[in-house]
Amino acid sequence: MTTTTETPAPATGVEKTNGQRFTGWAANYIDERTSISGLVKEVGRKIFPDHWSFMLGEVALYSFIVILLSGTFMTFFFQASMTPVIYEGSWVPLKGIEMSAAMSSTLDLSFDIRGGLLMRQVHHWAALLFVAAIGLHMLRVFFTGAFRKPREINWVIGFLLFVLAMGEGFTGYSLPDDLLSGNGLRIIDGILKGVPIIGTWLSYLLFGGEFPGFDIVGRLYVLHILLLPAILVAALGVHMLLLIINKHTQFAGPGRTNDNVVGVPIMPVFAAKAGGFFFIIFGVIVLIASLFQINPIWVYGPYDPSPVSAGTQPDWYIGFADGALRLVPPGWEYEIWGWTLSLNVFLPVVVLTLFIVVVALYPFFEAWVTGDKREHHIADRPRNAPTRTAIGAAGVTFYAVMWAAASSDLMATHFRLSIEWVIHVMQILLIVGPFVAYFLTKRVCIGLQKKDREIALHGFESGRIVRLPGGEYIEVHEQLDDYERWKLVSYSDYKPLMVRPDAQGRISFSQRARAAMSNWFFEDRIAPVSKTEIEQSKDHH
Amino acid sequence: MANDHDGTDSKAVGSTVEKYGDNLPSAGTAVVVSDEIPNPGFEPYRARVADLDPKKERQQERRVSALFIVSIIGTVFAIVAYVIFPIVPGDMNSVRLNNLFLGIGITLAVLGIGLGAIHWSKSLMDGHDMVEQRHGTRGTDTTRAKAVEVFTLGNKESGFGRRTLIRRTLIGALVVTPLPAVVLFRDLAPGEDPVPLLQHTLWEKGIRLTRDPSGTPIKASDVTLGSAFHVIPEGINELEDRLEQKAKAAVLLMRLLPEDLNVSAGREDWNYNGIVAYSKICTHVGCPVALYEQQTHHLLCPCHQSQFDITREAEVIFGPAKRPLPQLPITVDDEGYLIARSDFTEPVGPSFWERLQ
């Protein structure tokens, strides 16, 4: 191996500027110590497809960076201690009141540190945006089937990121030890106590004794700034590494195949767009934080088990859990042989856990149903996978009803209804809604597929009405060009599984189950237009 | 690999990049058609104004630069705002202004860069679609063979597969090694049994009912019809674990007409002339059940909307709670102050597994 350290010779006849000379020197210096040129070569011209819905993951990533920056600022001022202190700061209605050091330091950060309130608001708004972006990104991935092979593991990691983000949010807003988040912790205590057998001990363990204790804020702080972010960053790293290895999916289009990626290279366009987008997300969050107040803890006051505010809700991403608790009908608690089984509390926990587990495992379920072991790099249009899209709609409805139920009392006051009526309607919607959403969505998807088929074969209505010599009026249909037609016809089609008895003449239970699922998924399918059909339709026109 | 630069050669799914040896991976129940419509290849490039007209190009350049200059102005403004909008202690308006202008400065600073960069990329940077070929995700057969060889050699040279005793004891050791870490967390909770703690509150015979938060005792004559007093036990404010005790001992005191109360057997002397005291801690998950409607005699919990009927000993009439709120038996002492007759006769607050033990 030679160990020459020659810098690349400058282009002959062109004088290098100072900037170019410096860059050349720096690049050489680093490369000689890190082999970074290899990475640059590999990654520098990678192609990223350019669709707006592919940027939702970036929204999450960049808001996370904003969270890290603003959060780091606050760690220099926040005290995660529940030691009682008397507040003597600027907010007069709390002067002289006993509260924890956590609350007091948060008030000082808000009212006595320049930029403190801004950073608090940036952090909290960014957190709301972070989880919202993850949710929307997850929905995009689901509805376009981007979780199929080879991205199943990335889906599971993404799901883990979603849970971690919710955990980060919950631990974060509980840190100031104010009345609103404190009541949230009280509810967590109640939920833990409702867990059979180990519940009482779990609650005691988490709070370091009886509720509220003096430990919980400190413990949540450790989770919030150390453990959860560490796991999150690690998982995020794996998530992005897999994204780079698998490359991004792309929608079907002219020139786009399952074997290529068409779009913009990292250097320079994607770097500019993605880098610029980071600054835009940053700017949008700071703008919102400058103009709109969020979580005014000074109005809530310090946590005390006695007072409570009308309109006590958690941050939006925990809303589905609060709503689930509200929708449980009265009386679901049983005493069995001297033990108390609080199903009114435990059942929502079980149902919600099952729900998110089903979401996490969906790619494996669909892969089992279709039996398709090929790699999929073309994103589906949601209409071309009607059953999957309908299942997604049902899931979203289920989640959304629980989420809406968390604001039942606010709906009552704002829309002049009785809370009892609101809750009863939500209870019915929770059960009936997903089925209705499933049915409607599936029919809409199939209808849209049929329309696409029509347009692909016969063109679209141009709005020009022509009168034929015989007196007949027709609307002229304009044919699509090849590029537009391609988008409508290029999707994968599946047929229901045909089960055949094995050598012993038996059909196993799993085979039968698979056939039933396959039937459910693909019975009502609209096959994509084939070449022969196009030629036939051309003959007719 | 197929030369795919015009995008016409390869099929949509399951193409040659995925060929492993002679086999393509199973397509499952996918319908593989033979006469599918071919990919039409790339559309022709549509030039932008900046591509065609040098004047427009310079205009776009100026716009991009202007955005970057706005960013610089924003940065400067942010720093200036930090200085010229100081916080005057106690003046909330100064806090508001500081927040607003510092924030707007930072917003302009970052938005300028962002919008500038994006405008640059959209209008001036090369706009052609570029293509990159995918590789099959799976390693090639030679690579995989080499990987297999790595492990085969590793196995051979260490004897991992052969030396079953070593292997099994190693796995056993590795599996149990993390367990002390789990045990170490036991001391997150104190040593005592939480169940008896949950079954008792500060209330006992003779403890006076006092106002929350001041702690002043309450006379029976103070509690008039339609009143709702928020109550804590006498002496709680001096305790170090004040909040932990309050989380069990908070009580709501109301007065109804004696004939409106449906008193069950054994509770006849738990109220005093229609004055009743109930635990304020919701039996659902523990929020304070503080909303008292003096005409309907209903208590509403604001967290999950459980409702309790005071005329029927706080029975649950709506919402996810199950058990009625525990009643505190009260009477008066010889000075006329309300006192507890005893502690609650059941654990207060949310239910837990060992509640009836």
Added chain:
Amino acid sequence: MRIGTHNSMAKKSENPSRRERSSGRRHPLATVALLAVGLLATGGAYAAFTTSSAIAETSTAAEAQVEDGAKLFAANCATCHGLALQGTSQAPSLIGVGAASVDFQVGTGRMPLAATGPQGEKKPVQFTEDQIAALAAYVAAQGPGPGLPPEELLAGNGDAAIGAELFRINCAMCHNVAGAGGALTEGKFAPPLVGVEAKYVYEAMITGPQNMPVFNDQNISPEDKANIITYLKTLEDTPSVGGWGLGDIGPVSEGLFIWIFGLGGIVAITIWLTAKSN
């Protein structure tokens, strides 16, 4: 009975002469005398036994006010509350509710009730200040009850910190920590307190309108009521420190905002970002 009447009527028609009637035991002026004695007795007893200081004042202005109030009451309130304020199946008794109740209910327009519903709501005031004062004086005259609060307790000179703590413990669960209002059962609600005049806040506390509990002076002392009013004034006078408050109802509006305007705006930006430039 009828026969008797018939007989006496027959008698009368048979003997129309006054002379013959006057030979009965009653003097013609006996009725008048009886009425005079009765009036003197009751009036005197009334004057002797009444304890209300407002009525003990013998100024004609106060009496006139009560009289006005009586007329207004009979015309506008008696249908539901009864002419003697005893209450009917439709409305409670007003005996002992005091001037404070009337000033609150009528002064905020809640009374007269215009429609049936879960509760009487604030609506345009139907009477002038003088009329309200008259009604209040009249009702107060029928039985002692809470009077109008003294001005010094309404000025907002109390301790906002004590007021805030009391507000959180006694009021926030219905009215929300920021006084933004909250839901009660069966379609009822606790109204927002922002912008409500101090005296109405005081009167509501002391009278416990509709389903609001009564916070008598032994529960929350007059000084503490003033402290609570001071706190509410502080909230009103202090601008939302962090920017626009989005209704002060907490995480629900914040979540809706971030989804609709935050994420919505950002999606719009991504569509612009990835669109082909012209």
